[in-house]
Amino acid sequence: MRRYVIAGNWKMNMTPAKAQALIAEMKPLVAGKDNCDVVLCVPAIDIPAAIEAAKGSNIKIGAENVHFKASGAYTGEISAEMLVEAGVEYVVIGHSERRQYFGETDQTVNLRTLAALNAGLKAIVCVGETLEQRELGYTETLLKFQTKMALTNVTAEQMKNVIIAYEPVWAIGTGVTATADQADEGNGYVRAAVAEMFGAEIAEQTIVQYGGSMNDKNAAELLSKENVDGGLIGGASLKSAAFSAIVDAAQ
Numbered sequence: 001m002r003r004y005v006i007a008g009n010w011k012m013n014m015t016p017a018k019a020q021a022l023i024a025e026m027k028p029l030v031a032g033k034d035n036c037d038v039v040l041c042v043p044a045i046d047i048p049a050a051i052e053a054a055k056g057s058n059i060k061i062g063a064e065n066v067h068f069k070a071s072g073a074y075t076g077e078i079s080a081e082m083l084v085e086a087g088v089e090y091v092v093i094g095h096s097e098r099r100q101y102f103g104e105t106d107q108t109v110n111l112r113t114l115a116a117l118n119a120g121l122k123a124i125v126c127v128g129e130t131l132e133q134r135e136l137g138y139t140e141t142l143l144k145f146q147t148k149m150a151l152t153n154v155t156a157e158q159m160k161n162v163i164i165a166y167e168p169v170w171a172i173g174t175g176v177t178a179t180a181d182q183a184d185e186g187n188g189y190v191r192a193a194v195a196e197m198f199g200a201e202i203a204e205q206t207i208v209q210y211g212g213s214m215n216d217k218n219a220a221e222l223l224s225k226e227n228v229d230g231g232l233i234g235g236a237s238l239k240s241a242a243f244s245a246i247v248d249a250a251q
Contacts, residue, residue, distance in 0.1 A: 004036035004250035005230035008237025016049035023053035029244035036250040041092045051087040062090030068111035080119030090122045096169045106149035117158045124163045125150045131170035140189045147193035163207045165232040171212030180221045183210040187227035216245035
């Protein structure tokens, strides 16, 4: 059985003090949820405060990006080694906002994924199509391509530390959510791509999340689908009640 993973992606929100306060609120609400892993991916400046606040709880802390080089003249970037030493366990890679605003490509997503995995981090790799691409009928083609590009040179052994998040770009921060069937279908395309690369057994073991306006109202229906193994949660992860309700739905 695949475990559910409910991961919050805070994006550029929360100061360190606010991060500590929110995690303090969340800790009792998500405690004892043994059927799923609970992760909060936070801005880099918040990582030390978040790790301190999450101590003694079942909340794991992740980062929102990682560079593909170990060190060097990359002003503003953070290496995998830095994240590991800070106590981070997960990292989001290739989010559509990184692709849209910061020049992320399928090639750099692959390099970041390899850097994260080689350092022992768990990689949450994001894939997803735009509304135009969906309307043209390219959803399956694009999701399989992005998945295979991201996983190039990843080993079968490393796949146990890979989570793939299907995030339709048209449903991120828009309030529009893919239907449960659309989410299941998209996640199924991702799983099929993994099977084509690594075989059916590894594909069945790979956690595929849905992201894109998942919230406390629609989480139960989305999570009931065969191929939906959790969620990468944006806005709802900034509210303790809403986020814990999604964790409850995964139970």
